[in-house]
Amino acid sequence: MNERDENELLEKLKSRHAKITPNIEFNRELEEKLVQRFGKNSRKVNIFLPTFAFITAFIISFLVVYNSDFLTPVSTNSIINPEIYIYQTHNTESFIPELPEGTSLDQAFDDEVNISSIGLYLSDQLESKGIDVIHEKRDVQKQVLKEQKTYEQSYEVTGTYVKEILQEYPTIQMILDIHRNTLTRNETTIEIEGKDVARIFFVISGNHPNFKENEALAKKLHEKAELMFPGLSKGVLTKKGASFSSNYNQELFNGALLIEMGGPENSIDELKLTSNYLAEIILQVMKEDN
Numbered sequence: 001m002n003e004r005d006e007n008e009l010l011e012k013l014k015s016r017h018a019k020i021t022p023n024i025e026f027n028r029e030l031e032e033k034l035v036q037r038f039g040k041n042s043r044k045v046n047i048f049l050p051t052f053a054f055i056t057a058f059i060i061s062f063l064v065v066y067n068s069d070f071l072t073p074v075s076t077n078s079i080i081n082p083e084i085y086i087y088q089t090h091n092t093e094s095f096i097p098e099l100p101e102g103t104s105l106d107q108a109f110d111d112e113v114n115i116s117s118i119g120l121y122l123s124d125q126l127e128s129k130g131i132d133v134i135h136e137k138r139d140v141q142k143q144v145l146k147e148q149k150t151y152e153q154s155y156e157v158t159g160t161y162v163k164e165i166l167q168e169y170p171t172i173q174m175i176l177d178i179h180r181n182t183l184t185r186n187e188t189t190i191e192i193e194g195k196d197v198a199r200i201f202f203v204i205s206g207n208h209p210n211f212k213e214n215e216a217l218a219k220k221l222h223e224k225a226e227l228m229f230p231g232l233s234k235g236v237l238t239k240k241g242a243s244f245s246s247n248y249n250q251e252l253f254n255g256a257l258l259i260e261m262g263g264p265e266n267s268i269d270e271l272k273l274t275s276n277y278l279a280e281i282i283l284q285v286m287k288e289d290n
Contacts, residue, residue: 098110204239
């Protein structure tokens with residue numbers, strides 16, 4: 001392996017955001033495997049590789065310890081031609097039934113149990129229907145703090161993610177930013193097939209030139225939801241005017257939506273039911289468009 005090959009290898013590791021947490025055992029096993037693979041070729045290589053393995057493991061360890069976000073994966077899937085990108089700008093939004101007793105509506109945030117798990121579950125449901133999805137796993141709020149931004153500036157962080165995805169995957173047809181609403185349970189819940197289900201709400205920014213395309217997609221999904229699962233969707237809200245400044249990154253792509261799923265008083269199970277229905281709705285709309 002020459003210097004150019006080594007550099008290419010390191011660049012691939014970086015670009016794939018591999019989630020690696022090396023330890024002593026990892027270092028030892030890597031060294032042994034490299035020696036076994038190349039050791040027969042020459043004594044020189046046999047001497048060099050243990051050192052190379054140690055240095056490589058050290059570099060990876062250093063990146064993990066001092067810049068863990070750099071190695072956080074975008075997705076665990078190997079997707080060649082993804083059609084949908086799902087992310088969660090306010091990824092710590094959580095649900096009271098899953099949190100300690102006494103948690104109030106305005107305290108329904110958590111680093112572990114949150115809306116990201118719903119984004120992942122929705123991705124899995126779409127994948128099971130044959131739709132290739134990239135699910136964003138990077139911790140947005142952690143990055144917001146790292147960059148010393150405000151909560152309102154979270155979209156600047158995810159805007160960077162969206163641009164990266166669009167540059168790497170020109171096959172993307174739809175971008176979904178998954179949130180939860182802030183309303184009370186009676187406004188965010190409906191009964192479908194005898195079970196309580198969290199309702200969905202499409203939110204569109206009208207303060208950019210291509211909002212009509214995004215609005216049209218949202219209305220199409222809402223109308224399909226009304227046909228398939230009446231009452232599941234609360235409708236489409238298009239926000240315009242000087243008092244509203246955020247574009248939710250929707251100016252970056254024709255086909256970008258913000259979807260609010262349930263509220264702080266809904267449970268994870270209720271949102272999973274919602275995800276099952278939403279995946280079917282998206283599938284039907286994509287079939288019609290294609």
